[in-house]
Amino acid sequence: MANDLAEAGARRKRSGGRAGNAARRGTAVMEQMPWRIPLNHDRPTEPLPPEGVEAIHDGAMRILEEIGIEFLNEEALGLFREAGCRVEGTNVRMGRDWVMEMVRRAPHEFTITPRNPDRTLPIGGKAILFGNVSSPPNYWDMETGRKVPGTRAHCANLFRLTQHFNCIHFAGGYPVEPVDIHASVRHLDVLFDKLMITDKVAHAYALGKERIEDAMEMVRIAGNLSEEEFRATPRMYTNINSTSPLKHDQPMIDGCLRMIRRGQAVVVTPFTLAGAMAPVTMAGAVALSIAEALSAIALFQWVAPGCPCVIGTFTSNVDMKSGAPAFGTPEYMRATQMTGQMARFYGLPMRASGVCAANVPDGQAMWETSNSLWSAVQSGTNMVYHAAGWLEGGLIASPEKFVMDCEVLQMIQRYMEPAVWDTGPDSIALEAIREVGAGGHYFGIPHTQDRYATAFYQPIVSDWRNYEAWEIAGGVWTQERAHRLFKEIVGSFEEPPMDAGAREALADFVARRKREGGAPTDF
Amino acid sequence: MANDLAEAGARRKRSGGRAGNAARRGTAVMEQMPWRIPLNHDRPTEPLPPEGVEAIHDGAMRILEEIGIEFLNEEALGLFREAGCRVEGTNVRMGRDWVMEMVRRAPHEFTITPRNPDRTLPIGGKAILFGNVSSPPNYWDMETGRKVPGTRAHCANLFRLTQHFNCIHFAGGYPVEPVDIHASVRHLDVLFDKLMITDKVAHAYALGKERIEDAMEMVRIAGNLSEEEFRATPRMYTNINSTSPLKHDQPMIDGCLRMIRRGQAVVVTPFTLAGAMAPVTMAGAVALSIAEALSAIALFQWVAPGCPCVIGTFTSNVDMKSGAPAFGTPEYMRATQMTGQMARFYGLPMRASGVCAANVPDGQAMWETSNSLWSAVQSGTNMVYHAAGWLEGGLIASPEKFVMDCEVLQMIQRYMEPAVWDTGPDSIALEAIREVGAGGHYFGIPHTQDRYATAFYQPIVSDWRNYEAWEIAGGVWTQERAHRLFKEIVGSFEEPPMDAGAREALADFVARRKREGGAPTDF
16 A cells, blocks of 8 residues: 555645655655644643632732742842842742732743744744753663763763754753763763754853853853843753742852843743652642742743743742652643643743653553653643653663654644644545445545645654564564664764864853863862 | 651551552552542643644534445444435434434443442543553563563453452453453453452443453342342443444444343443544544544434443554554644544543553653643543553553553552642641741751651652662663562452352353353354
8 A cells, every 4th residue: 555655646746745755865774754833722721720820829828928939049039129129038038019029021932043043943932842852861772771871972972962853952061970071070971962952942050150151151151142141032041940949059040030131031840759759749849840940930020021931830849759740640740731831820931841750661651751752742731841861760771762752742733733634625525534435445546646745744763564564574662763763863873064264263252261161069 | 757757647647648548458459549540630731723633623523424434234234324414335423413313312421330349430520540552462471572462361351450440440342362261251251250360340241242241241140139239230241343444244233233232331442443444634533533433432322312422532644654653742632622622522432542562561652651641631622541561552462561551540540639739828838938948958847747658659660779779789770670460469469359150150150151152253
């Protein structure tokens, strides 16, 4: 059948469609969906009635008014004082009217423009965007067969996957921490690799003023931008976590203040693990998360009214047997949906994650990750962190998992395409049904042939052959197929084009900053 | 931490909770959720606007009015003639007014009562119920390591899993076809096994009058019911497929007519595979499915007004490369959601499935199955067939996959529990947040200790330990853990209690029907 259809397709000289694109590209390792900004038109799943939203809002506001948040950042304490908040030591209490006034200053939507403007991302609204796994200290692949500390080579390969897959929209933090590079200069080498290997929106860690300033400078240089151009619109973003419960530490707030003052975007993501750093009840953990996030966002809006902010969720629960964090649980899904309701209540773009507790890329890894990804869809999430490559609660990055996750992400993208549920007369296909009649088949008719190349999602790593064909081909399980694809992708990878002058300037900057000693490592 | 909490729990002498139950049971192989009827309060995901629903309805009605459905069943043709439909040869055309009048006769909700009345199921409304995989000809497990024809022993073990897991609400068809039993008496042996091993709602195949009549008689005997009691309320169900496109065959319609005349439930599930037996467009495949299903349901309502009917969906798409059916695809998900909208439009309970194309219980199996199960949730499905144990597009039954799927089903059940998103003052937990303050932790406080035993979903086969603990324990991947659990469950399985007289009567019935030769096997 496939051959008949392919021939029929060829006869019709269809120039569009994925098959046509693949033929033109010639060397494609595999078919994948083109780059696109998926729009999520599904009505979000909303467990909370309006009074539930009010209850969480009131809880968060009472935390800010009555209990307060610790800010271990002198500058922030001064700014809060200036804004009229009640500052005692490092504890800051703030009234709900002021908090809401500040939050209302934040834009509902904004864009981030990387060095390749074709990769500009809209943040907020209906857009749902995916980023690679960020920050695991360890690496695991099928070849290594065990958990090992991350290296620059691992990290670069994961950047290649980040760039290769069109369903990955933004480059998160280090996809694995390269512990073979000294901490003082690690940010320079990794960001250099990232800016060479990818042309997608880049993240920078808020880990001290030197690192964040270096990162901004490198993104500016890579984009061939003047300072004015850099500041004119967001070019990059950072993501900070609070130290739950109820605390923001020095470098994260400092990094954000530096970012917003140069017009860059910040994502504030408390990590409220119910039963450990947050109440055992999900509504309590969400209320705590909201309070922590809004306290920082209010500060940023005080400093730079209208600066681009995203509210993140990383609320999950511990395994009460082992104390380890669990991910992709029913409680995680509902917390994400609840946070989605709160983000819409506050008019803020939202970040969630693609996460699991599994240690290897097996069945558990995929049901947990599927649960977390679908809850991101259901909650109206705009940025999905860790969407590809995450294992062991974020302690391991795996290229096989990356490839497998990209299959799920592509399916989510395809799921968003209105063509799938079109009900125009050609889609209802009454004449085709009449033509084929009872007991016939639809393989050869024009209605099928005209559409077959783009009618259905085509997988990258799924094997849809029957058991016998699959067995003859070696009986390869998914994780091994993913491994082979990973090797093919990195083996044939070509870096995206980059202006030679910008590249040289970037290399010079890195060399100079290394000579200067990089960033201090005493914190 | 776990020990501290366990001790704290013991001190508080909590009698409720899963931990308490487990302790009392003593011999439990594993913790699982108790039997319950999950209610799905989520607003369904509805890709179609109202005019899209109208377009599919109009398409289905025009198929019935203009093209017609083949009924290869003489009795049905006579009944359609009697009802005033236009019958030409085996082709039946029916007006939309009549079809809708008949469909309106069907109940929105009904119950099915098995031999153990504690397992009575509400079909329709908000209830979402799960059944085991049904009808694969082949079996695969980790020990066998390859695809083999199903046997009575395999089938019985899969019934044991069906009975063991509280998240499995109904016993579907044969969980694997036992080809070691002659086809003439297979239904007698397998239904005997099913009625001994499980006390849950049972299915019977509509494969000729002898088989379906035997099945009804056996369910009646097993339940110790008089004919009057058997007929008084549904005690069992059958599920039929049309022969898409546009055809209903003899034994399936015959079986349904026999079932509804004795007050039993029927599920009508066309298998419209887009691009093969149905239009390549999903709306066309759904319209065809709706037309085929409603034509049979209308007939049944003509014969037995108000008889319990369920509309099923099995709309998916082929892999355009291999021609094999694909499952759990984005197109599958949207077709299921669309059919959910149509089922609500017609006021009929709905059936969907938990399905995948994968050949082994690996990552692909679980993302495809997760996609299909979540689309069942999103579409407001009432009965989820094949929810545990399905591989290779339904050609393989696997006990490992069964156990793995039950983890996902339990998570869906937990996801449905309103306690997860409760926002009462105790859940917002302001006082606990105040008590713990900044930088503290929630492990030991009363708010946590009072709730930890039931606060979070506890897994059955997921391993939530960190990599090192998992590695020391053998580094066992999910499918192998599932295999071990399968062996433990069947090794310690105890049949549910059954009245000795009923058991003897059932054995006598089987013996007599075998002496009589069972069912003819020439069709």
